[in-house]
Amino acid sequence: IYTKEFFLERLSYWAFVSAAQTLRPIKPPASHYLVFLFNSVSLSPEYSLSTSSPHRSPPSHSHRCRTCNRWCLSLLTSSGNVRLRDLKLQRDAPWSFLAVGAQLVAANPVELAVGNVVRRVLHIIREEDLSLATAAVAGLDLLDASDDDEDVNGKGIGYPGMSAAVVAAAARSTLRPPSLQTLLEGTPESATVPYTSSSGADSESKTADKSSITRKLKHDVIEGVNQLIHEIAGCHEQIAEQAIEHIHQNEVILTLGSSRTVLEFLCAAKEKKRSFRVFVAEGAPRYQGHLLAKELVARGLQTTVITDSAVFAMISRVNMVIIGAHAVMANGGVIGPVGVNMAALAAKKHAVPFVVLAGSHKLCPLYPHNPEVLLNELRSPSELLDFGEFSDCLDFGTGSGSPLLQVVNPTFDYVPPSLVSLFITDTGGHNPSYMYRLIADYYSADDLVM
């Protein structure tokens, strides 16, 4: 069935691939075009059950992240001789990575996975840059010794061995988030100094060296991004591998809505011959729970479908609640489909473990303030009420200009960290208070605000 979304997806992918194949840097109009395409891909396909084919599930998170990643990859390969500095850090160059990344995030701030992936790639770029710089300084064959600038911590360049150690020490502290030990040292800029000392290309060997460094850097960064794509694609299997430790014989599991991660998690346990039952809360008004129930039955699991309002009634019979997350915030709070906060409160009241499954690309380094409003998307009232029947109540033309009947249809719900028992990511099971550690590993502090 050739829907509009089908074509849009194909078109956007074609655009990315063609950009990747050209060797010219992407000029500003093209980048705007790419952003627009990406935007439409990520925003439009809210497949409603009634219209398009039911077997076509809406693009999941991982799909969106992979699209974003492919875009990054294409930008990197296509930007022929653009130097790293332009690539990474200059905001004024409109085709720089950071600028377009910021545009992507601004296009849809509620879609946190986009920001996560952009920040991950930025972190990869910084890391590779740093490791290349320290390798270069230590090796002293890629760089001219006189290129090494004088303000490496205010010392002279008489002792290259020492300065390498200093550079490495400074580099370690630039990558990590600011900590007490860097307080008194001030800001070490020496890490980028040997690299960006662009004192006019006066000798052929220098330019050749610089371009070889750039090529090597791009190669490393592209490898890093490929690894990231691989990680995102494989997160479902990694999480599903841990299912056998958490689901035991004759248990009752409750879930809400539909998540591909949860589906694979439960099926992995089923394959290892654990027999258990699943209660699926339907997840009004989209009723994704119905889809999940159908899939579970197809794989041979005993399933019961309940309404969202019945969660509290059934919770005392349940051994564990497992849900998938839309995003995980830095304090350990969870953004999930609407209704999970209710399930979490019910679970807390009856001391039922509340387990959240999330791939590492869903981990967001921001702290939520007022997430119910700022990180939420209000969808069309038509999902709740039929416009035909209620047209007189919803009419903006009568009386004072605002209708007496208002409809609020939020997409997401925020679960505070105190209600979550365990996070299962592709790196293992973690406490909500441990999330900050993963953030420090995956993201650099400079990229938090873009």
Place this chain on the structure above:
Amino acid sequence: MWRRSASFILDRSSNSPPMADTTQNPDAISAYYQTRAAHHGVITSDWLAQAQAAVEQPDSTHSGLGPNKSFNVIDEFNGWRKQPDLAEAVAAIRAMAAVIRASEATTMMELEIELKKASDTLKSWDKTSISLTAGCDLFIRYVTRTSALEYEDFNSAKSRLLERAEKFGEISCKARKIIAMLSQDFIFDGCTILVHGLSRVVLEVLKTAAQNNKLFRVLCTEGRPDGTGVLLSNELSKLDIPVKLLLDSAVAYSMDEVDMVFVGADGVVESGGIINMMGTYQIALVAHSMNKPVYVAAESYKFARLYPLDQKDMAPALRPIEFGVKIPAKVEVERSARDYTPPQYLTLLFTDLGVLSPSVVSDELIQLYL
């Protein structure tokens, strides 16, 4: 079965020997809180008598180091911390900088030893101040680490240390601005903030929010015995922020109309809890039971390597408390100036290292003291 014994009867009878030893301030009054009171302009009769006594007996209270050296450090320190805008740790580091300037050492090792002695003197002079201890530790740590990378001559190293110490003063102001910036997102229009104690950092946060044209109102607790509530309300009304004063006992009564609680900290301990003016624990308990977030604004040099297990686990810091009427001699007064709030009652800490949840604090401390 295991009820508390009536041990307080025994304690009382054996309480006659004085608690203070000669190296501390007379009367075991916490010097840190005395300074805070002086900043706040609350002068009690006790304090006046003490100031008189201190003027009359110059150096009998200092430990024997070389009377010149210790005199320098402690006097220097006292001089610096009289300034109302300067944080305690910064004053300590400035005092240590003065030690470096006055020292006649010729090697790095000698300088380090001198600094260690000075830091020990400062710490023993006022055992109750946490940011003083933390500031001294931080500086010593920094000196030890940079000297390891040293290969140039002694004089330039000395001058660099001096310059870094001077710069640390600016860090304090910068830290407050960073904290104010970080906390802006958490203050929304129409919110009600409960503030306890007069923390310069929290004042900066509220000032910045007012400058960004946010509409909010503040409830301040009276803050006996320091009278911080009135002082804070003075400052805030200058900024046209609507303020309401509460009795300390009226906090639970007003808690349901509060959206968040903002406090500063005298020290942040390893568990992620804070040590702050008396009353903070109470407010955090009430806020927690009513599901209100408690936010702490503290600079990073206040992180200390303490792990109090309960309220009495810290060095006692006493304040004179005036009741306005005469109290019978046999009646005791709880004079402790501070309490410890465990981390489970705190929501987030705003520091210049970023927004942290209480569990991150121990991680940061490990990084520093590795």
